[in-house]
Amino acid sequence: MNKNIAILMGGYSSEFEISLKSGEVVYKYLPKEKYRIFRAHILKNEWYAVTPEEEKIPINKADFSIEVNGETVRFDCAFNTIHGTPGEDGLIQAYLQNLGIPQTASDYYQAALTFNKRDCISVLKAYGIKTAQNFFVDRGDTINEDEIINKVGLPCFVKANRAGSSFGITKVKSKTEIISAIEHALKEDNEVIIESFLDGTEVSVGVINWYDKITALPVTEIISENEFFDFDAKYNGKSQEITPANISTEDTKKVQKEAEKIFKVLKLKGLTRSEFIFHNGEPYFIECNACPGLTEASILPQQAKAMNISLTELFDQAIITAMQD
Known part of the structure; x- marks a missing residue:
């Protein structure tokens, strides 16, 4: 049956x-x-x-x-x-x-951890994962713009801590923009994370359970037509998503290894995707998505296609893996 x-x-x-x-x-x-x-x-x-x-x-x-x-x-x-x-x-x-x-x-604790950018970064730092400099703000906090700039510099990114699809995110270039950016982020969440700007190549790496083996998919390079990979870039065609990425074989292996390490350290499962920026030759972790987009145009399905994995096989294997636990 x-x-x-x-x-x-x-x-x-x-x-x-x-x-x-x-x-x-x-x-x-x-x-x-x-x-x-x-x-x-x-x-x-x-x-x-x-x-x-x-x-x-x-x-x-x-x-x-x-x-x-x-x-x-x-x-x-x-x-x-x-x-x-x-x-x-x-x-x-x-x-x-x-x-x-x-x-x-992923299970409930792992899902909650990856969804909370601040907590996820804090855990991964202890395992040697490189991240941007960051500053945390909660609703009701007194905002000291100079303190923020001294910690993360300008430009910087102001993000809702627990939101996806780039909702509640602003690239801030001047001190006068910080308050409005924080107010924008607080519309999505009562916690905010402010991160230093990392200049470099942005990439995304899917990691999945594939026939009982943790497997990194081909790497995608993201080139946004906008200031950053925002909602418009993600869903309205304002970006190039190049799979496999135009990076060296050495860098590909390096970032895939980091993505698999994150999957293992956080004890994730199923279909996941982690974002990195290559800065000064090293992959810096941005965030992990434990429930990524699965439309035919989404990044993880693109990566599966590049590895000759059909969506039928990808989704079927996800169910098989879940029912084996």
Whole structure:
């Protein structure tokens, strides 16, 4: 009998529309002859599943089940494509773990850690991972612009600490822009991270569980037409994403090794992607995405294609890995 699979999509953050697109791509490519697949929309106001016949059915939050033509359907596995909360910050993982339902992304603690840029950087520094200089601000703090500039310099990046898809991010070039940039970031989160600007080549490295082996995918070089790799660059075609990257074989191996080290140190699983900037010849870690975009135009699927991995095989293997744990 085919396993019942719920593709989790949506979420409660500014990224919900991107997540819905990722979820639909996973639905398109998962083998229908192997799985009985439902699209589970996890939204602020309602949770519901969409059947293969396009019927919308409420999800029982008590046990994450649905009723289909008098049959109670319980899920054997959840494919997590939720960007932002609750799918990327560990909340949905903890909920599903309590119910005994495996899911394809990292476990709840690891998800929460990678989603919190400040905490993630703090942990990785202890393992020798290079990062930018940073300064932390919380909502309600008194802002001292000179103190910030003395620590990180100008230009610098002001980011919402727990947000993705470049929501709440500003490149600051002058002291007068710092307050407004912090206010912009605080619209997405009550914690802010301010980072020094690193001049160099930006790259992205997918790392996945591939047939029981932690495997780095081909490296992608990111060239933004904008000031940085912002939302417009990511989703509206204002960037070049070159896979494999135009970097040396030595640098490729170096950054892949760092990405695999991060995967192992943080005890991640499933499909992940880490961002780096090559600065003075060394890869500096920017952030780790434990639930990356999975549209056909997204970076990780591009990298899989460059490694001759089909999306059907990529997504199927993610479910197999999750159900083996």
